[in-house]
Amino acid sequence: MKDLAVLAYELREDVVDMIVEGGAGHIGGDMSVMEILTELYFDQMNISPQNMDDPKRDKFVMSKGHSVEAYYAVLARKGFFDIQEVIAQFSKFGSKYIGHPNNKLPGIEMNSGSLGHGLPVCVGMALAGKMDGQDYRVYTVMGDGELAEGSVWEGAMAAGHYKLDNLCAVVDRNRLQISGNTEEVMGHDDLHQRFHSFGWHVIDVEDGNDIGQLKEAFDTAKTIKEKPTVLIANTIKGKGSKVMEDKASWHHKVPKEEELEQIKKDLKEKKEALQNGKNS
Amino acid sequence: MAKTANKQVICDVLLEAAKQDKDIVALCSDSRGSASFTSFADIYPEQFVEVGIAEQNLVSIAAGLARCGKKTYAVSPASFLSTRSYEQCKVDVAYSDTNVKLIGISGGVSYGALGMSHHSAQDIAAMASVPNMRVYLPSDQLQTRKLMQELLKDNKPAYIRVGRNAVEDIYQEGNIPFEMDKATVITEGNDVAIIACGEMVKPAIDAAAILKEKGVSTTVIDMYCIKPLDEETIIKAASNAKLIITVEEHSPFGGLGSMVSQVAGNHCPKKIITMALPDAPVISGTSKEVFDYYGLNGNGIAKKALENL
Numbered sequence: 001m002k003d004l005a006v007l008a009y010e011l012r013e014d015v016v017d018m019i020v021e022g023g024a025g026h027i028g029g030d031m032s033v034m035e036i037l038t039e040l041y042f043d044q045m046n047i048s049p050q051n052m053d054d055p056k057r058d059k060f061v062m063s064k065g066h067s068v069e070a071y072y073a074v075l076a077r078k079g080f081f082d083i084q085e086v087i088a089q090f091s092k093f094g095s096k097y098i099g100h101p102n103n104k105l106p107g108i109e110m111n112s113g114s115l116g117h118g119l120p121v122c123v124g125m126a127l128a129g130k131m132d133g134q135d136y137r138v139y140t141v142m143g144d145g146e147l148a149e150g151s152v153w154e155g156a157m158a159a160g161h162y163k164l165d166n167l168c169a170v171v172d173r174n175r176l177q178i179s180g181n182t183e184e185v186m187g188h189d190d191l192h193q194r195f196h197s198f199g200w201h202v203i204d205v206e207d208g209n210d211i212g213q214l215k216e217a218f219d220t221a222k223t224i225k226e227k228p229t230v231l232i233a234n235t236i237k238g239k240g241s242k243v244m245e246d247k248a249s250w251h252h253k254v255p256k257e258e259e260l261e262q263i264k265k266d267l268k269e270k271k272e273a274l275q276n277g278k279n280s
Numbered sequence: 281m282a283k284t285a286n287k288q289v290i291c292d293v294l295l296e297a298a299k300q301d302k303d304i305v306a307l308c309s310d311s312r313g314s315a316s317f318t319s320f321a322d323i324y325p326e327q328f329v330e331v332g333i334a335e336q337n338l339v340s341i342a343a344g345l346a347r348c349g350k351k352t353y354a355v356s357p358a359s360f361l362s363t364r365s366y367e368q369c370k371v372d373v374a375y376s377d378t379n380v381k382l383i384g385i386s387g388g389v390s391y392g393a394l395g396m397s398h399h400s401a402q403d404i405a406a407m408a409s410v411p412n413m414r415v416y417l418p419s420d421q422l423q424t425r426k427l428m429q430e431l432l433k434d435n436k437p438a439y440i441r442v443g444r445n446a447v448e449d450i451y452q453e454g455n456i457p458f459e460m461d462k463a464t465v466i467t468e469g470n471d472v473a474i475i476a477c478g479e480m481v482k483p484a485i486d487a488a489a490i491l492k493e494k495g496v497s498t499t500v501i502d503m504y505c506i507k508p509l510d511e512e513t514i515i516k517a518a519s520n521a522k523l524i525i526t527v528e529e530h531s532p533f534g535g536l537g538s539m540v541s542q543v544a545g546n547h548c549p550k551k552i553i554t555m556a557l558p559d560a561p562v563i564s565g566t567s568k569e570v571f572d573y574y575g576l577n578g579n580g581i582a583k584k585a586l587e588n589l
Contacts, residue, residue: 055349103376109347111376114367120337121372124344124352127329131305131350151368154337161332 004211007077008038009271012240014073014083016263019254022091024099028250029143030070032174032209032235036141037074039214040170045139049079049106058136059125061110063118064143064172065100066252071108072097080107116149118142119169123158126167126228137222141170145177148186153198159228160199167228168221173208174237176248191232201229208233241266284421284449286442287385288316293428294353298324304432305350307331309338314444315355315385335360339368339380346378351435358384358441359391362403369439374412379435382407383442387417388479388529389562389570390444396561400441405534407439408507414438415506417478420450423504426458443479443529445567450481450502463510465517469497472585473517476527477503477536483571484527486578491585498585506536511543518544523588524552527581529571532556553584 012034019025041047045058062071069090076083089095096105100113110121118140126138146152159167171191179185188194195202201224203217214233221229238244241263243255255263298304298320307329312318321328329345331338335356342352354361361384362369373380384403391398407415416431416438418424424442431438450466451457457464466481467488476484481502488498499517503510518524524544526537537554544550555576563573571577575584 059348061344110343110378111371114371117340117368117372120340120368121344121347123337124341124346125348126344127341128345128348128350131326132348151336151340154331154334155340158331158334158337158341 003274004038004042005035006271006274007042008034008211009240009267009274011038011070011073011077012267013264014076014087015069016255016260016267017087018069018072018090020260021087023254024091025069025254026066026252027069028176028237028244028247029064029067029172029174031239031244032237033064033067033070033141033172034239035209035211035214036170036172036233037070039211039218040139041074041078043215044218046136052106056134056136059109059122059138061118061122061140062101062112063115063140064146065112068099068101071101075107078107081105115143115146116151119152120155120158122167122169123155123162123164126159126164127162129166130164136166138167139170141172143177144171144173144175144182144188145185147171147188147191156195156198156200163226164228165225168218169228169230171230171232172235173232174235176237176246176251178248178251180248195230199227201227203229203231205231205233208235209239240270283446285316285444285446286418286421286424287444289421289424290383290428290442291316291320293425293432295320295323297432298327301351302327303350304353305329305345306353306355307338307342309333309335309356309360311356311385314357315383317355335364336368339365339382340372342380343368343372343376343378346380347376351379351432353381353383355383355385357398358387358400358403359398362400362406362439366406369407369413370410373437374410377412378437380437381431382437382439384439385442386444387441388443389557389567392566392570393564399562401531401557403439403441404506404528404530404536408539409534412437414508416440416504417506418442418504419478419481419502420447422449422451422453422456423458423464423502426456427504430460441478443567447479448482450485461505461508461510463505463513464502465513466500466502467498469499470520471496471498471589472523472525473499473501473521474525474527474581475501475503475514475517475536475540477506478529479567480527480529480576483577483581487581487585490578490582494586496585496589503536506539509539509543514540514543515547518548518550521550523585524550525555525581525584526552527555527576529576530556532559551588553588555581555584
């Protein structure tokens with residue numbers, strides 16, 4: 001199996017191509033969420049083009065739908081569609097690869113984009129699993145800015161109430177949203193305590209861009225009974241290039257030519273460093 | 281004449297269906313009592329989900345259940361279901377195309393004296409403008425039963441609004457003219473066509489009787505299917521009549537009157553009088569008192585017809 005840390009960088013390169021070709025995209029969040037999606041799709045979840053019609057497979061909802069470019073890159077690599085087609089058509093007139101997830105595409109469960117929907121929808125999916133005695137797991141990824149939506153907490157309350165231990169949520173805690181630092185826009189520094197109060201098992205992932213730490217956290221979540229689990233994954237917005245890292249201005253931005261050159265160089269270097277580290 | 285609340289019939293139909301089908305799931309938002317769904321929750325607790333007072337959650341959870349194969353019925357007061365959860369209805373139900381039937385109970389001004397917060401006079405406009413959302417306002421228990429039996433057969437989203445109070449039967453057991461997504465023509469005449477939905481069908485029939493005594497022949501149409509709207513029946517009625525009157529328990533904007541006017545205007549322009557609730561918080565009172573005050577009764581409709589013929 002290809003090293004997932006390396007794969008995450010290859011997928012970042014796909015995302016950059018997609019955004020440059022499409023002339024739009026939420027690049028900062030794509031970069032922060034990439035290891036989370038990679039670990040989920042290539043290690044944790046039982047989801048593939050071959051088993052999409054199997055009701056027993058795991059379920060995933062991309063609640064932070066604006067990171068659709070990262071999602072497309074992962075789904076394409078899983079074989080749901082062709083990455084070259086996505087790059088060529090992303091955000092173009094009449095394209096099926098639009099700027100938020102759409103379930104007319106294979107591999108996508110639910111349409112998202114409006115924030116605060118994924119967790120409550122996943123509560124329904126997890127309840128269905130309990131009703132049917134199925135042991136599939138349900139996953140969702142939310143942004144940290146998204147947590148200001150009240151509907152997130154309606155879902156969190158119900159998940160705790162119904163003790164949905166087949167549900168695992170991830171917060172892509174990159175601490176930046178479109179207007180700036182999350183703690184200045186609407187603070188979430190007591191997030192651990194908040195989810196705990198709602199009846200959740202909470203795992204703080206110190207480095208949410210580290211595949212090993214994510215794997216350990218997801219593996220632990222599977223052992224937690226009678227409670228849903230949330231991973232607060234501390235990530236870096238724009239992760240992978242010094243051009244973008246930790247800069248709110250890269251929430252939604254298309255790199256200019258010189259920026260693009262540097263971003264590609266940075267991503268390539270990081271990927272090669274990981275490959276070399278692996279080989280040495 | 282028998283009087284039964286339409287919401288009771290919805291529960292009865294689902295109780296019967298749930299016997300055979302474990303995938304039927306009803307959800308309430310602390311609304312099982314007002315929805316007449318206590319019996320469903322008691323008999324099929326494993327097919328019932330209580331979400332508490334959280335209507336957005338109600339609709340999203342129903343959508344998630346539906347995506348995993350459940351046939352879900354989200355039952356909550358129409359006022360909250362249609363506007364508090366509007367975005368969830370739009371995105372998680374209609375856009376994601378999940379098998380969620382949204383049952384808006386105590387619709388229109390059913391909650392009379394409780395005020396505008398509890399009235400749903402915008403639900404037709406709101407729901408009908410969402411792509412992939414069907415909208416139904418059945419008139420009596422017999423039609424409600426037929427409609428629910430049809431909706432059980434499909435896996436598409438729909439919004440169904442019913443009132444809180446027991447209403448008189450319009451049709452007779454054993455003789456219920458019902459075709460899915462086709463309006464029911466109750467009487468046929470050449471002078472006036474009255475097109476009504478929900479609890480306004482009965483006053484439309486009363487008006488036709490009053491008009492008959494005055495020598496005016498009237499077509500009465502029960503347009504329970506607001507969307508997809510039965511355009512063919514509207515065009516036929518408009519072509520034959522001198523005057524069209526629409527009657528609805530809804531805001532004057534974006535509801536049955538607007539939609540009928542659009543169809544008639546496009547195909548066979550005729551004078552149309554749209555009767556509805558005012559564009560204002562309605563006066564306090566029971567449904568009947570409110571309807572009478574605004575002329576949404578047999579006499580009021582007949583008067584409008586005679587004034588405009």
